[in-house]
Amino acid sequence: MTTFIWFITAWVGGTAAILGSLMTIATFLLWLVPQKSPSWQNRFKLLGVSLGMAIVGFALLIAVPFPSN
Structure with missing residues (x-):
């Protein structure tokens, strides 16, 4: 059961880290696009x-280490 909880938490954390990092890069690139207003x-x-x-x-x-039995 502990391994399953770790897997779900690591999956959510990894997804959030990857998507957040890519969104941050895209946001910085968005500053290069000129806008009228x-x-x-x-x-x-x-x-x-x-x-x-x-x-x-x-x-x-970082907060959820790999479970050791």
């Missing part, structure tokens, strides 16, 4: 969400 608040919100997701994902991976 500057929407800095939306870009900062997106950056905050993506960084938060990446940090939570990496924290889950």
